[in-house]
Amino acid sequence: MYKILKKETLAPNIYLMDIEAKRVAKSCYPGQFVIVKMDEKGERIPLTICDYDREIGSVTIVFQALGSSTKRMAEYEEGDEFRDFAGPLGRKSELIDEPEDELRKKSILFVAGGVGTAPVYPQVKWMKEQGYDVDCVIGARNKDLIILEDEMKKVAKNVYVTTDDGSYGFKGNVNDCIKDLVNNQGKHYDLVIAIGPVIMMKFVCILTKELGIPTIVSMNPIMVDGTGMCGACRLTVGGKVKFACVDGPEFDGHLVDFDESMKRQQMYKTVEGRAILKEKEGATHKGGGCGCSDDPADR
């Protein structure tokens, strides 16, 4: 069992938890993820590592309560325990193993979208600890959904906050902000690392390709085991099939087939939707498995 040492609400429906997991804390690096299974009947949920404390033996996760499982997870409190917490999984960020003189020469921009700010944070923090200055754009739909701004300000040289509705910081999406930095503020970047919703990463990559800036993205496909034994998380990168859980989750964003990835993410959308309905409707819930729907996404 893995104890919840701390729980914090970062924004409406976005939660941070410190979990006691000694083996994971000892061996994890930025860029990697864990799989959480709440209880006996729960599913295996992949979550990127947001922070870790090797002394205490804890790992920080941040999640958005979207589906029925993450909503149930949000009901757990400090002192409660998760049944399973496996990791670290996936490859660490390439920055970790890059030669110091190479890294020193690079001007790096991190781009964080919504809850994707959580996996960006440990990378920026690691860079700071090694003595590198980086910039960071944090974007969200509105002010309420901006998370970890203060933490990020402590570790990044410059933090640019942007909201779609202009309720806070720069008005516009992350791409508007990147364009402003490069075109109007005379910023130059050698590398962009973008983590957020797939649609955001896709559009960031279209822009950075135009700008000629190499870009790394962290993919978040559906996963089951997270150890390479099933291929649920497969995606196409540079025309080749890759398993995000072992070959990634970070890939060269200019080579990823985002459209295919977005379609694959929809696979259980209605199944998840049905699970929420079932919970809400309780005993009055009908349907599921009857195969009566014509909607292909419903099969």
Place this chain on the structure above:
Amino acid sequence: MDVLKKTPVREQDAKERAHNFKEVCLGYNDDEAKEEALRCLKCKNAKCIGGCPVSIDIPGFINQVEKGNVEEAYKVISNYSALPAVCGRVCPQESQCEERCIRGIKGEPISIGKLERYVADWAREKGIKPEMPTEQKNKKVAVIGSGPAGLTCAGDLAKAGYDVTIFEALHEAGGVLVYGIPEFRLPKETVVKSEIENVKALGVKIETNVVIGKSTTIDELMEEEGFEAVFIGSGAGLPKFMGIPGENANGVFSANEYLTRNNLMKAFEAGYDTPIAAGQRVAVVGGGNVAMDAARTALRLGAEVYVIYRRSEEELPARVEEVHHAKEEGIIFKFLTNPTEILVDENGWVKGMRCEEMELLEPDASGRRRPVPKKDSEFELPVDTVIMSLGTSPNPLISSTTEGLDLNKYNCIVADEETGKTTKEGVFAGGDAVIGAATVILAMGAGKKAAKAIDEYLSNKK
């Protein structure tokens, strides 16, 4: 009773079982077991033993069954096998012990598997546990993977007095026994769980959620955690895909994913959170036991199911019993058929599969009849789900993070056949990680041999 024929075993009716996940084969009762045991000639130089990869004293235990001493029979089997309730169910006996049975020359061989299963089930129901070892050697051994190879090796080492810890990447111990083989062939709660409890009863510790190569490494286990020897039984869990167009469409699964969702995550059972896109018309590509398991699972989830195999029925690698059961349940076999493309609709979902018909050439030097496509034989099969069951290979996670561990060209760990000794001092390996995807009993045999070799290694080590 006809001594030339096996005592029939009771089974769930095909029509009924096609809609549930309860065990198909119901096993022998006391009378049926005695009747079958009576058929055994109790050969002095019993050939059947040589057909068993762990060399169980088969006439010895059958003799006890005949006398009604089932507890004694269980003790006899326990000397050789840690998982009799599993092996009695899933071993391909027709090509192992039963193939060599003298009775089989003129008639049907003794139903050794069903008798083994009877004894193990009887012992479980009576709550009989293996005994804790008395001798303690105070030496730590790590076992990587809790599948059949790891469980057997751990059990044997514990019996010899070692302090054994199994490290398992998933949240449940059992390997393929829990995620791969379905409930209707191998019940999890009763059979698998209790066999694992029996291994724990010998003092073996099991640490789940530890991914060796990520959470920690073999080198760290040996250098920092005091393990003096390591057995790698990490299996062959990496699925193969065909590399044909459309394979990343929604509705295309590896058999590993489909079966893991259903067996380990219990997607079929109400109250469990993991979803499964079961499908209405399902094509399973492949002809091994895993293909049969996937096909029969899809059928039970309500689909019409095709098994697509590029050779003919004669070459099917699956167990005869499983193919027979699959046919009884209504699985449709399409032999000499090979998929060339998966057809995808505008939303990214499978809408069909393009296939070509095959014909078999004369046997080549290796004795295999190679399938080649027939000219102008392409056709489309309308399906909404495709399950790829083309075999698996070992996961490179452990080998890539362990210094000095050699692999062969198939990514299998190089290990001595008799001892499981690898190219790294103190590290042994066995099962699918060494020989590629094979059977439960072969993995157990390898675990057994390695346990003996580890005991010798540690006894000689100063």
